[in-house]
Amino acid sequence: MGALTDSRKRVSADHRLHPSFPPSPPPPSKRTKLAPLLPVSSPPPLHYASPSSAAPGPSSSAAAAAATASTSSHSSLPHPRRRLPPAPPISRPIHGPQRVRRSFRGGNSRPNSNPPWYSPSPPPKPLGLDQYADLVYSVTHPPRPTPAVHVPRGTEAIPEVVMVDDNEDIRQDKEDEQDVEEEAKAKVVGRKVPLYKELYEKSSRQRDARLRTLEFEVQLAEKGRLGLERLAEVLPRITPNKEEVPEPFVPLTDEDEDNVRHALGGRKRSETLSVHEASNIVITREILQCLNDKEWLNDEVINLYLELLKERELREPNKFLKCHFFNTFFYKKLINGGYDYKSVRRWTTKRKLGYNLIDCDKIFVPIHKDVHWCLAVINIKEKKFQYLDSLGYMDMKALRILAKYLVDEVKDKSGKQIDVHAWKQEGVQNLPLQENGWDCGMFMLKYIDFYSRDMELVFGQKHMSYFRRRTAKEILDLKAG
Incomplete structure (x- = not known):
């Protein structure tokens, strides 16, 4: 419905205020049912008095009486009542807050958005290097509680109010400017050597x-x-010989690349891909997929790879150092309750290993710190306890525990007393470090691989993708190269 203009409103108001204009009928009540339209006779014409007949007279009084009678007879008739037409629908949206009806998660404030069950959640973003380092530090170094300090009542420090005089500051600034100008003038006047010289x-x-x-x-x-x-x-x-240097970096063949790609990207996650009978480790596709990029390595892959390194050493004893590779559960078992040698005493019997632990050149101990893999090395050949962390951290407590373990192990297996006080406990310098938040396990395996070859750690972050594919290939073949 359109709105009345000002002129329409003014004309309508003038007509209603005119004394001869009939009053408008009252609006019908909502509670009263509207009657049907009744036939109505046309009202008598209205007679307006002229200005000349303003004075009273017999003719005018007679006319007025006739008009009064006509009006009274007309007012006795019932007023017509019309049935109002239905209200038209609103042609525009209501400008105001609207309630969004939700029933069984069927509604949404955004009509174009899909239901949540049709919108797969995006994969979580991998941690960056700074975030991963902060996470590792927060796990390994929990905050200490702050001791409470008793402050006796009434000894609180009351702030001192200092009044600043702005006029004094202005005078001081002017004096400083004058001193600078005088000093500059004195330099110019007292100069003996020309400025250009x-x-x-x-x-x-x-x-x-x-x-x-x-x-x-x-x-x-x-x-x-x-x-x-x-x-x-x-x-x-x-x-050294050219054949030994590139061996850790021998590229994979096209066939090996295809096999690794199929193993890491297949759909049947429960399919068994490899079984190591000596250690009773079963590798399924789901377990092996931790060797994809941006994934953390699990215990099964690490322990099987260490078994393959030991078998490689036994195949070619002249080519590799004599080493012992503890699995990922050894250190956690050793520090159970602080330090418990008896819990791991039977792990290294000569009957089980075929050799004494003290006869090895190096002993590798993987250390898992909840979200981070590290490595400790008992370097018997050089009489050192070494710690390798791809984030550059150091853990002297772990080295002291392993020193105590070595003393107890030698005494238990041979009855001899070994003195390790003169042995160095150090963090390896110039260590290749990770540059992301997921390659710590791969760095630890390569530390072990290169040290067992008696080689320097000549690799870096750029080789991690290749090392992941090569490790997957060696696990599928059950043979470390």
Whole structure:
């Protein structure tokens, strides 16, 4: 329905205020049922008095009496009542808050959004290196409770109110400006050497210092060149055989790549891909898929790979160091209750291993810290206890526990007393470190692999994707290369 304009409202108001305009019938009550339309006779015409007949007279009084009679006879008739038409529907949305009806999760404030069961949740984002390091530190270093401090009542410090005089600051600033101006004037007046000569001497001194620095850099570069030339002459005599250096980085064949891709990307997650009978470890596709990128390694994959490294050593004893590889459950069992040697005493009997632990060159102990893999090495060959963490952390407590374990192990198996006080306890320097939040397990395995070859740790983050595929291939073949 349209709104009345101002002119319409004004005309309508004028007509209603006119004395001869009949009053509008009252609005029908909502409770009263509207009657049907009745036939109504046309009302008599209205007679308006002219200005000339304003004075009373016999003719005018007679006309007024006739009009009064006509009006009274007309008012006696019932007023017509019309049935109002139905209200039209609202052609526009209501501007106001509307209630969203929800029944069995069928409604939504956004009509175009899909129900939650048709919207698969996105995969969680992997942790970044900083977030992962903070997570590891929060797990390994829980916060200590803050001791309560008793403050006697009435000894609280009352802040001191200092009044600042703005006028004093302004006077001080003006005095400082005057001192600077006077000092500058004194320099100009008392100058004995022209300004251009001072600037020239200053630039000469700077130039001479730069020339001396360049001369020193040239001499240093010359010495470095001579050192590299001597190293190039000696290097062929100390470089190992070319066949041994690239062995940890031998590229996979196309067939191996296809097999690994099928094993890591298949749909049947419960399918058995490999079974190691000596250790009774079964590898399914779901277990092996931890070797995909951005995944954390699990115990089954790590323990089976360590078994394969021991078998590799037994196949070629002259090519690798004599090592012992504890599984991922050893250290957790050893520190149960603080320190418990008896719980792991029977893990290293000669009948079970075929050799004494003290006869090994290196003993590798994987350490799992809830969300992070680390490595401890009992280096019997060099008389060291070493700690390797791909985040660069150090755990002296773990090295002290392993030192105590070695003393108890030697005494239990051979009856001898070994003194480890002179052995070094150190964190390995210049260690390859991870640059993300998921490759700690792969770094630990490669620390063990390279140390068992008696090689330097010449790998980095860029090799992790290749090492993951190579480890998957070796587990599928049940043979470490």
